[in-house]
Amino acid sequence: MEFLRSRAKTFVVIGWVFFAVSIPISLSISVGAGISRFYFPTHPGATLNAFDARASNLVLVAGALAAVASSIALALKFRATASLLVLVTWGAAIAGTQVARSFVKPGPEYFERHVGSEVFFVPWQYVPAGPGASVREVSNENGFSAALCLPSLKGRAENDCTFIRQLSVLPDGESTADFDLKNWRRHRIEMSPGPDRSGYQSFSLSYTAQPGGPTRIQRYLARLNPDGQLTRLVVCRLEDEKSCRHHALVGKYWLGYDAGLSEADDALDSKLAALIELWRRK
Structure with a gap:
């Protein structure tokens, strides 16, 4: 105890130095972890980033309290107490956060998704997530x-x-079709056929967005099998061939993605189907 009393001023100064140094360190950890967690919420390290952000803030607060409390204790002549406040607080903060971090489980490497009765384990890199969004590990949609x-x-x-x-x-079913496929099925008999284009049959649908409004035309590019069933549908927005929505029936699934008219073909559809097959639970 005599050592703690004789070195009280030194420990108080150390407490303030540690607190001052911890400010930029804590801020850099919080900002870095926050940015990573915000932009990559599905990353397995997101849970560790969340812990690091909270722990750095906690250490900063503890350091401030230790510095202030030890200074007050020193002023009141509780010299040993002043030294102990710095030693115990910083020792517990540093060791405690490391021990606690070892119990934090990383986030999932795969997210469970369903198509009909099929189960898919989608790697975290491929799971859509907007900045700051929360993503369910298991989705029954x-x-x-x-x-x-x-x-x-x-x-x-x-x-x-x-x-x-x-x-x-x-899945290949009317109840789960997206907007373009539903429109095709609902208004197919109202469409006017046009000339073939880039290996597709073209169709036009005239409609008005509201009664009495101007007539608009939406063009569809389609491929049909010998039975007349749709196997591929492309809808280009504003007549721009670089901005098209592709719908391809591959096996039991409809794949939908955005790409230029010339960017997408059967080879790309097959590659996408092979990638999805890797995710399917065997």
Whole structure:
């Protein structure tokens, strides 16, 4: 105890120095962890980032309290208490956070998704998540979306994958079809056939957005099998062939993704189907 009393001023100064040094360190940890957690909420390290942000703030508060409390104790002549406040607080803060961090479980590597009775384990890199969004590990919705780069099929955070596109995977059924497929099925008999284009049959649908409004035309590019059933549908927005929504029936699933008219073909559909097959629970 005599050592603690004789070195009280030194320990109080150390407490203030540690607190001052911890401010930029804590801020850098909080900002770095916050940015990573905000932009990559599905990353397995997101739970560790959340812990690091909370722990750094806790250490900062504890350091401030230790510095102030030890200074007060020293002023009141409780010299041993002043030294102990610095030693115990910083010892517990540093050792305690490391021990607590060892019990934090990383987030999931895969997220469970369903299409009909099929189960898919989608790697975290391919799970769509907006900045700051929370993502359910298990979703019971019929169909799912994936985020990836085309045509490389790389996922988020992988090299050379900067322009993320959404891929939808839906079962082949009217109840789960997306907007374009529902419109095709609902208004097919009202459409006017046009000339073939880029290996597709073209169709036009005239409609008005509201009664008495101007007539608009939506064009569809379709491929049909010998039985007349739709196997591929492309809808280009504003007559721009670089901005099209592709719908391809591959096996039991409808794949939907955005790409230029010339960017997508059967080969890309097959690559996407093979990637999805890797995720399917065998």
